[in-house]
Amino acid sequence: MITKTKAIFLDMDGTILNHQNKVSTYTKEIIDEVRKRGIKVFIATGRAYEEIEELTPPGFQVDGVVASNGMVGYVGSDVIFKHSLSRELVETVIKMARENQVYYELFPYGSPRITLKQDQSYAEDEIRDPKPESVGINEWDSRKESIAQKISWADEVVGDEFSKFYFFARTKEQINRWKEELDQLKKEIDFTTSISTEHNVELMVANVNKATGIQQMLKHFGLTESETMAIGDSDNDLPMFRLVNYAVAMKNAPDSIKEVADDVTDFTCDEDGVYSYLKTKFIG
Structure with a gap:
């Protein structure tokens, strides 16, 4: 009660x-x-x-x-x-995200979120106007802010402690395809995924x-x-x-x-x- x-x-x-x-x-x-x-x-x-x-x-x-x-x-x-994502998982997922042209943000502990410079052009393209009707305004505004101010566009990933990945797609079809790719990867490397909207998915350590x-x-x-x-x-x-x-x-x-x-x-x-x-x- x-x-x-x-x-x-x-x-x-x-x-x-x-x-x-x-x-x-x-x-x-x-x-x-x-x-x-x-x-x-x-x-x-x-x-x-x-x-x-x-x-x-x-x-x-x-x-x-x-x-x-x-x-x-x-x-x-x-x-x-x-808990921290392994460096092996981080590198594998970034490579897969690039191959699938999926917007990602990697969150190291204690420092700004990272997207690699080589992935900047397609990441920015995902946040182009106009806002897709099915994307919530709070998520859209957060992505706009990330692109403009929050993301550290890095040449390479540094460090070895990472809290999560956040992935976004402007279409439900693309994010659902990406979820399927992650499900296939789970057969090789164990991890947990979570969604909070129809346009995103996040990745954490297994069973967390x-x-x-x-x-x-x-x-x-x-x-x-x-x-x-x-x-x-x-x-x-x-x-x-x-x-x-x-x-x-x-x-x-x-x-x-x-x-x-x-x-x-x-x-x-x-x-x-x-x-x-x-x-x-x-x-x-």
């Missing part, structure tokens, strides 16, 4: 983030209020940890962050757990997802799944929905997500749905 809740895990995109990729001050304030009442509040996101600060209001605080779909966990600036990250975070705080709630809106939230005691889907979530949830918010992410839900259930 919801009354047993001692920990809440919140997705970002489509949940606490609106379609302008911002967390409202109302959401910050309700998180503060819930935490004052002794309930731990966490972020569980597909985004890299380094992205969060710029998307949230000044003074935004949570008890911990599960980032990159369960690849890394932070409490404050301390790393609680971390939001649920595994949440389990590690709960263990750190001495909490259990039976005391935990999660709020989300997309396919990459399903593992955590299956794990927690009480799963809440956003009003803007697809029906397939709402069907597996225990409850649905009355308002969308653009209407401060998480603020209203937490206020009603925990503050009154």
Whole structure:
């Protein structure tokens, strides 16, 4: 039951983030209020940890962050757990992405995301205007920002710790073909994939997802799944929905997500749905 809740895990995109990729001050304030009442509040996101600060209001605080779909966990600036893609997998996937002309961003820990210079021209072409109708404005704006400011166009991949790959295609047909290519590669190298929209797919270490990250975070705080709630809106939230005691889907979530949830918010992410839900259930 919801009354047993001692920990809440919140997705970002489509949940606490609106379609302008911002967390409202109302959401910050309700998180503060819930935490004052002794309930731990966490972020569980597909985004890299380094992205969060710029998307949230000044003074935004949570008890911990599960980032990159369960690849890394932070409490404050301390790393609680971390997984890394192998260099062999990274090099293999980049070569395949180039052969298939698939837009990719590789996320090293602690440094800007990477796309190789030799892949820049087709990557930029994927983000050409006009925006495809089926691509969400928040994802499109994020890709535009990545191309203009976020990506480090590198001559070669350096380092040996990487949190994830993000792949995007302007057509569903192309991204679905790429998913099939990745499924074939899984027969040779084990890894996990996750999707949050019909135009993307992300790649992580095998058997890692939001649920595994949440389990590690709960263990750190001495909490259990039976005391935990999660709020989300997309396919990459399903593992955590299956794990927690009480799963809440956003009003803007697809029906397939709402069907597996225990409850649905009355308002969308653009209407401060998480603020209203937490206020009603925990503050009154």
